Amino acid sequence: METPVAAAAEHQVITPSILYFGTPVVLLSTENEDGTANLAPMSSAWALGQTVVLGLGVHGQSARNLRARPELVINLPAPEHWPAVERLAPLTGHDPVPAHKQGTFRYEPAKFEAAGLRPLPADLVRPARVAECPIQLEARAADVRTDTAGAFIIVEATVLRVHADPRLVVPGTQHVDPARWSPLIYNFRHYFGLGPELGRSFRSETRTVR
Numbered sequence: 001m002e003t004p005v006a007a008a009a010e011h012q013v014i015t016p017s018i019l020y021f022g023t024p025v026v027l028l029s030t031e032n033e034d035g036t037a038n039l040a041p042m043s044s045a046w047a048l049g050q051t052v053v054l055g056l057g058v059h060g061q062s063a064r065n066l067r068a069r070p071e072l073v074i075n076l077p078a079p080e081h082w083p084a085v086e087r088l089a090p091l092t093g094h095d096p097v098p099a100h101k102q103g104t105f106r107y108e109p110a111k112f113e114a115a116g117l118r119p120l121p122a123d124l125v126r127p128a129r130v131a132e133c134p135i136q137l138e139a140r141a142a143d144v145r146t147d148t149a150g151a152f153i154i155v156e157a158t159v160l161r162v163h164a165d166p167r168l169v170v171p172g173t174q175h176v177d178p179a180r181w182s183p184l185i186y187n188f189r190h191y192f193g194l195g196p197e198l199g200r201s202f203r204s205e206t207r208t209v210r
């Protein structure tokens with residue numbers, strides 16, 4: 001039998017180059033200077049009530065856009081969308097390509113087309129929603145600040161409207177059914193979906209399906 005990870009007698013001290021310990025992937029839609037759409041994959045995103053906090057590299061087009069035009073859509077892809085996410089991975093909407101991305105990334109102004117994803121108009125903000133994403137959060141950046149190292153912007157985005165695929169909604173309620181929804185997880189630069197449900201929080205308002 002495989003030894004469970006938690007049962008190791010001693011931990012090893014390591015210095016990993018990244019600390020992406022498994023957070024959902026989002027596709028961030030923002031608006032470029034000329035009114036066209038930018039779309040970028042990111043995973044440093046988490047929710048606090050109706051706020052979503054985002055961490056973005058200062059030299060990216062998404063950061064440039066949010067500093068000038070604070071509207072955005074936080075689109076949540078499903079596990080099956082990972083190839084489209086990965087098609088966006090080597091692209092930047094920033095022209096010229098920032099120095100640290102030269103040779104690895106290329107400038108691409110038409111991100112939706114490059115990913116093979118369809119834009120849909122949002123109701124309350126200018127950037128487009130991603131039609132294929134089962135959950136889409138229209139939002140406005142209430143605060144954009146630079147982190148202490150000057151490498152990232154930390155965005156506090158207020159969610160204004162939530163769109164959900166009706167098949168994910170518990171009928172007659174406002175709840176997303178956790179048994180039907182799986183985020184796409186970015187786990188140390190590899191993509192995963194969720195495994196089977198293990199249990200529920202005492203505060204859950206939705207049923208457990210086993």
Ligand SMILES: Cc1cc2nc3c(=O)[nH]c(=O)nc-3n(C[C@H](O)[C@H](O)[C@H](O)COP(=O)(O)O)c2cc1C
Binds near residue numbers: 044056090
């Ligand atoms: C799955 C995935 C997650 C990523 N997460 C982040 C992130 O949280 N923050 C960030 O700044 N870049 C992240 N990146 C890298 C950006 O997508 C990349 O820098 C991209 O060029 C940004 O595009 P833009 O310059 O058009 O905004 C991620 C990339 C992938 C593929």
